[in-house]
Amino acid sequence: MKNKILFVISLLFGLMFINSGLNKIFQYMPMPKDMPENMLKLVQAFETIGWLMPLVAVVEIIGGVLVIIPKYRALGALMIFPIMVGILLTHIFHAPSGLPIALILAAVLAWIMIDNRSKYAALFK
Template sequence: MKSKILFVLCLLTGLMFINAGLNKFFNYMPMPKDMPESMMKLMQAYATIGWLMPLVGAAEVIGGLLLIIPVTRALGAVVLVPVLTGIVISNISSSPSALPISLVMAAVVLWAIIENWQKYLPMVRK
């Protein structure tokens, strides 16, 4: 039962990351009208660095796809950790109202890492 719950949560989280990553390439989702001014400035600053948003978008799409597939879930979680760290930090500093959903996504990725901890051991063993 626990593995089915984890699969559903990873599926939903992976789809959210895929959607967010594709939006960085195709800009099909409008910016919310009630977005705080500090977050708008932050997004504009990110946009001035031409290569940053495509890189983050690619990491989100690839990480989301890997997170959905049970065999590659451990790799997907590792790919998403830096992206998710940036999301949580920017939500803490600029848009606390969006923090709960990013913390839920972080919890799902952390759960995926904990469930697959044995796959990471060869990287740290001598």
């Protein structure tokens, strides 16, 4: 039962990151009209660095796909981890309204990583 629940949650988590990565490339979801000014400045700064957003998008897409596939879930979680740290810091310092969703995503990622901790053991020897 636990494996089925983890698969469904990993599927939803992976799909969210795939969608986020695809949106960074194709920009099919409009930005909110009431976005705080400091968040607009942050987005503009990220866009000024021309290679940053495409890199994040590709990592989100690949990491999202890998999280969905049980055999590669641990690798996908490692790829998404630094992006998740950035998401949390962005919502803590610039857009607190999105913090609840970011915390839920961080909890899911933590669950995935804890469930795969045996695969990470070699990294810490």
